[in-house]
Amino acid sequence: MLVSNSSYVAPESFILGGIPGLERAHIWISLPLCAMYITSLVGNLGLVYLIHCEESLHRPMYFFLAMLSLVDLFTCTTTLPRALCIFWLNIKKINFNACLAQMFFVHGFTGVESGVLMLMALDRYVAICYPLRYATILTNPVIAKVGLATFLRGVMLMIPFPFLVKRLPFCKSNIVSHTYCDHMSVVKLSCASIKVNVIYGLMVALLIGVFDISCISVSYTMILRAVISLSSADARQKAFSTCTAHISAIIITYVPAFFTFFTHRFGEHTIPPPLHIIVANLYLLLPPTLNPIVYGVKTKQIRESVIKFFQGEKGSS
Template sequence: MSGANSSSLILGFFILNGIPGLEAEHIWISLPFCLMYIVAVLGNCGLIYLIGHEKALHRPMYYFLALLSFTDVTLCSTTVPNMLCIFWFDLKEIDFNACLAQMFFVHTLTGMESGVLMLMALDRYVAICYPLRYGTILTNPVIAKAGLATFLRSVMLIVPFTFLTKRLPYCQGNLIPHTYCDHMSVAKVSCGNVKINAVYGLLAALLIGGFDMFCISVSYTMILRAVVSLSSVEARIFTHRFGEQSIPHHVHIIIANLYLMCPPTLNPIVYGVKTKQIQEGVLKLFYKEKNT
């Protein structure tokens, strides 16, 4: 079904068209995304299992890492299976309410991921600047409350997306040129005024991403000041963000999918390679399993 008509709108479903212009390459495009998804699920679930079973990793930093892994694997699971069904089986129909639910989870979990990265930066700030008070400041109840607050913040800011999108009239069609239900991709299908959606989307991005980036920047600035003042060993700090230019639509969709898939795929690899305690935990589990 290439277009939309009034009967399809009455049935209440959208058509996710995948990557327009690259339909013939859908199978080949699906292969790296499938591989990344497998790596993301295995890597993040492995990290969660390791942190849960190794007492040496029962520390705030690793609790936040486990929360990040859970967020990552849930985030990619909300989009990739549906994307692969589009690429492999041409199953493009998605119920209107299911589309809204997917949109809610994608944006909520993206905001949650940003928030957890902020909490991890704050954790490093406390560990480096207040090492003697680290255990008393970041207690288990504080960690639980911080994680819950981050989740509730995302939920409260993303819930309006659902209502703002649901109120729109869809009289032009139901074809969404995307692999999943993104807020503005769905809103642009409408024949109504989407200015409020666009403004609120920008506001939510500033309140979540902008605030988190500010906190991360402040945290690492304070860490650098502490490192310089104490003449300590080098500190390694990295962040990543990219902006959107005027680019072909299919490139934008591919980048949007990579944006969701790369962090879940790379995080367990990066933290597993760079964190000595995690490496030791993996080796301990390996030898424990080997000897049983």
Template sequence: MPAAVNSTNPRPLTFILIGIPGLEDEELWISIPFCLIYVMALLGNSLLLYIIKSDPSFHEPMFFFLSMLAGNDIGMSTSTLPKMLSIFWLNCREINFSACLIQMFFVHSLSVVETGILVAMAYDRYIAICYPLRYTSILTNSLLGKISIIILIRAFITIFPLPFLVNRLQYCNTNIVLHSYCEHMALVKIACGDTRVNNIYGLILSLSITGFDLLFIASSYVMILRAVFHLPSKDARHKAFSTCGAHVCVILITYTPGIFSFLTHRFGQDSVPHHVHIFLANVYLLFPAMLNPLVYGVKTKQIRNRVLKLLSGANSYTWFCVYSLYRS
């Protein structure tokens, strides 16, 4: 395993991904829950996409954004997990320089898409509660298409410079990345020379996107709460709160590990062990992808009923097949 890069060739052909530094001996045991989480994320989000696409009653703005979230979660978990499992199971730690930059672009751009979708879902809930009679006339198919395009363009524009900023760096001393995937700051840390542009751009990017999105979501919910408390009956208020419950849970699931990981990475490097930071970075990418379909399956009555109907139909088909085999 190469540990150093020749100073005459400052850009390595490959990087070496360590995995979770300090926990190399436990990688097999760590890989088992990670693999299960990935499988559950794929199955849960695929089922969610199938239900939304196959049932016309789900063809409305709320479920449009939910299908975007499910597709994005599949992409985000798939951008890191297969390579991570190859590290844990096959000791395949090398990754081509260009492939590393591509992975970094998708990891960070899909993270920006994720938070953009949560902002769009907050706007959807604001319109649904504050302007219920105008809900469908405001959130038209044309507007939904424009919102989705804006979310994708914003992610592309903000993350597109990162591969070029990393490509300009020199790696004189080592090509060993102390991470389980190609994360921007993990690559910057092992570079030699001036990395101030990367550090400043990464910090501005994190603060501006997260700060703007959280501010918009908070503003939406302030107006939602104001509208809810003006509703005449307790039942109406409870119904309004219940429509936002799943979205609030998803916001907490997504932002809590992400903000904690950012704070430990930027300000708690001396007090927080490095393997804890890497573990949290993986939790930030994987756990929301697994939990989001579960939250919406439990909190959203229409989806819950549709899933139960599918499961009951599958059970009936299974018993029919068993009975047919027995009769034959």
């Protein structure tokens, strides 16, 4: 809103446009998204509860998995309820400060999720390359410290985003062509230079995404070398099978994340906006929905714990 020739005030609110061009299909689009959200709630809460209650799962790998499940829950909960309000109730208005808060939490939790995936790769590296020292290296205090450091890194790097947005004048439209307040979707509405925002966004992407992927790549390179050096084919298959669920989680998380990141910066004129927005929503929903399923199917200890839990419930009834 323009106040004078040289001063601006922030808009009172933004309008979240949902998926422009597909307004008539909003209800139909919302159904699979809602089903995925319910699945993610049940799956991740169930996984955290199982890890908490089952003593055989009180190991570093499963503690990191519980962290991932909690982060996934918070990530999708920051966006999907608001998106369903747009799709079902046509409630599109969001307060300016609420928009900034959503932006902070969305990007903060995705940053933390990337860090937890990196920690899980390091966990697999220690387990396979240093199996005899695994319990002494990854003690509970160490797990707590690296988990806290990962959380603080995600939070601290995202704190500047709301302040960088708040300094911008918004004298154009206040309609955000998205289902949530994504940083780049919001700043593109400004009538001033967004160079600082873009540079800081790229810097955060380097400090989190590139750093984490580099650590994951190095970890799996060392794991591959260790697995290949094993004399028994059965031992090689058993060692690498402990990594398959984590590799699946990495693919599920990073593929839509890279698509969203590069579309914002390089492909906005070639990628249809509806496709970009749908993938951006899937980027936040796919990992929470699929990770519990993947770990439940691929991890023998979790399968056995689930069977034991339900048999115990059946026996008690």
